[in-house]
Amino acid sequence: MKKIILILTVAIIAAVPFLSATEKQAKNNALAIALIAASKGYDVRDTYHSGFLVEDRSKIVRTTLHRGNSYRLVAGGCNDARDVDILLYDENWNLIAKDTTTDKLSEVAITPRWTGVFYIKIKMYDAKSGGAHWVLMYAYN
Amino acid sequence: MLKITLILMLTPLLVSNIDEKKTEPITEEEKQAFSSYVVPSPHELFHAMNKLDQRNWTRLADYIRADRDKQKDNYKRNDLIAMNLGIRVADGFFGVIAKDRELVYQMGRDIKTFARRLGVRDSLIGLSTEVESLAEDREWQKLVSRLNDVQAEILQEMVRLRDTDASILGSYAGWLEGLHLVTKSLVVYYHEEASQTLRQPGLIDNFIAELDKLSPETKSQGLVADIIAQTKHIRSLVDVPQGVAVPRERVAELYQISSKLVTRIQRSE
Numbered sequence: 001m002k003k004i005i006l007i008l009t010v011a012i013i014a015a016v017p018f019l020s021a022t023e024k025q026a027k028n029n030a031l032a033i034a035l036i037a038a039s040k041g042y043d044v045r046d047t048y049h050s051g052f053l054v055e056d057r058s059k060i061v062r063t064t065l066h067r068g069n070s071y072r073l074v075a076g077g078c079n080d081a082r083d084v085d086i087l088l089y090d091e092n093w094n095l096i097a098k099d100t101t102t103d104k105l106s107e108v109a110i111t112p113r114w115t116g117v118f119y120i121k122i123k124m125y126d127a128k129s130g131g132a133h134w135v136l137m138y139a140y141n
Numbered sequence: 142m143l144k145i146t147l148i149l150m151l152t153p154l155l156v157s158n159i160d161e162k163k164t165e166p167i168t169e170e171e172k173q174a175f176s177s178y179v180v181p182s183p184h185e186l187f188h189a190m191n192k193l194d195q196r197n198w199t200r201l202a203d204y205i206r207a208d209r210d211k212q213k214d215n216y217k218r219n220d221l222i223a224m225n226l227g228i229r230v231a232d233g234f235f236g237v238i239a240k241d242r243e244l245v246y247q248m249g250r251d252i253k254t255f256a257r258r259l260g261v262r263d264s265l266i267g268l269s270t271e272v273e274s275l276a277e278d279r280e281w282q283k284l285v286s287r288l289n290d291v292q293a294e295i296l297q298e299m300v301r302l303r304d305t306d307a308s309i310l311g312s313y314a315g316w317l318e319g320l321h322l323v324t325k326s327l328v329v330y331y332h333e334e335a336s337q338t339l340r341q342p343g344l345i346d347n348f349i350a351e352l353d354k355l356s357p358e359t360k361s362q363g364l365v366a367d368i369i370a371q372t373k374h375i376r377s378l379v380d381v382p383q384g385v386a387v388p389r390e391r392v393a394e395l396y397q398i399s400s401k402l403v404t405r406i407q408r409s410e
Contacts, residue, residue: 043188043285049179060171063179064344067337068189091343091383093167114383115189117343119175121167140185 022078023050026135030076033105034139037072042139053124054131060121061136069140070111075122077104081132083125091117102126178347180312182292183319184234184285186338190323191238194335198239201326205232205244212407214254219304220359223295223311224406226255230292231318233272237284242276245284249273252291261298268294306359309351313368314406316348320375321403324396333386339395340387345376364405371398 027048034044049061065071077084081104088097088108096118097108102125112118122134190196216222229251236244249272256265268291275284292315299308320339327336352360352369359365375398378391387395 038282041282043184043282045182045185045289049177051176058171060175061177061179062175062343062347064181064341066181066185066189068192068335069185087167089167093172095167115338115340116383119172120179121171136179138179140188 022080023052023133023135025078026050026076026081026133027137028076029078029105030074030135030137033074033076033107034072034137037074037139037141040141042070042072042141044139045137048135048137050133050135052131052133053122053127055124055127057131058121058123059134060119062117062119064116065110065112065118067112067115070109071138071140072107072109073120073136073138075106076135076137077124077127078133079104080128081124081134082127084132084134085121085123085125087121087123089119089121091119093119100125104132178344180316180344180347182234182289183231183315183322184237184288186319186323187235187238189338190326190335193338194332196326196330198235198241198326200329201322202236202239202241202244204325205235205322208407209247214251214258216255216258217410219259219299219302219307220310220365221406221409222255222259223299223304223307224314226252226295227292227311227313227315228318228403228406229255230288230295231315231322233288233291234285234319235322236276237281237288240279240281242279245276246273249276259298259302261302265291265294265298306355309355310359310365310368313348313352313372314403316344317399317406318403320395321399324392324399327389327392328396331389331392336387336389336392337381337384339379339392340381340383340385342376342380345372345379348372349376364409367405368402371402374398 038044051059053059073086075084075086083102084104084106085100086106086108087095088110090096097110099106099108122136124132216225229248233245233248236248249269253266253269256269268287272287272291275287295311296308299311349372352372375395378395379387381387
């Protein structure tokens with residue numbers, strides 16, 4: 001069993017550098033949602049953060065959100081992703097927003113009551129081939 | 142009947158799976174393992190201020206224009222070019238908020254000049270041309286997107302040139318110019334709610350950590366050494382509790398510090 005896990009792990013790690021096309025898919029998937037926000041007057045920050053996540057693993061990125069703005073955070077998985085979730089925590093790690101629907105696209109909206117640090121957790125809940133690329137972008141108004 | 146029984150039997154399993162997903166707690170290990178910081182663009186700061194307190198930005202635009210005459214464009218070191226590029230991009234974002242076509246157009250031209258000096262790829266020069274064109278047409282929303290691209294491209298260029306010090310300082314200088322302009326505006330007209338946008342100790346902690354990665358040679362330069370020291374002081378000034386205003390006297394001090402640093406960056410050789 002350990003041998004199989006090792007082989008799978010090596011196979012996934014070895015595959016990552018060749019998956020740039022799927023990273024592009026993830027970006028395009030997220031951008032499609034972000035552009036809907038843009039059509040509603042949101043400014044889209046399409047310089048994005050991205051990575052590869054093995055199924056059931058997550059990544060947390062930090063940012064500063066400003067009081068006064070309304071934000072939409074969008075995480076998109078590539079076509080290998082079946083279920084990507086976003087969970088948003090405040091600076092005290094209180095969960096304040098989440099999208100845990102079963103979809104490769106995930107979106108949360110928030111209008112912060114104060115300016116400060118927020119933690120965005122992106123979770124690859126389910127994916128084909130054991131993992132998939134993800135992209136995080138956001139829009140504000 | 143068999144189908145109904147089967148559904149009834151499976152339902153608790155399905156519900157339990159959903160509940161488990163929805164109530165999944167964050168672990169202590171995860172809290173320590175965040176990977177990166179998404180640095181907000183100066184536009185987000187200006188935009189938030191504008192939402193909290195509709196301002197007449199004309200005077201501030203004039204202030205930037207007056208200051209421009211004292212600026213140079215013949216910097217020789219990459220770190221100085223990167224910092225001044227960061228400042229000009231922040232000014233461009235401000236020009237969008239102020240809907241000041243001339244300011245944005247000028248910024249596009251400045252970026253092109255600096256980009257050529259750096260010998261960077263044509264993509265940055267192409268983006269600058271696009272910024273000029275969008276400014277001519279007053280396409281404000283598209284300009285925000287292009288300026289984000291310009292900012293990202295500058296930082297990527299620095300990495301491509303294997304100059305991570307310049308990349309770190311360029312990103313920092315863009316933020317510093319945002320602080321400078323917002324505090325200038327608040328010094329002229331203080332507004333408690335708007336001052337809360339300055340509460341950024343987490344972001345500044347990130348910059349302090351980034352500045353700490355600079356090479357010893359860069360850190361030893363007078364300007365950079367001052368930037369490092371002053372940034373720690375800036376952090377103490379913006380560290381207020383949630384929902385509390387940054388006091389007027391602190392805003393004035395923040396303006397003094399940021400204004401002096403920006404001027405030094407612009408006038409350095």
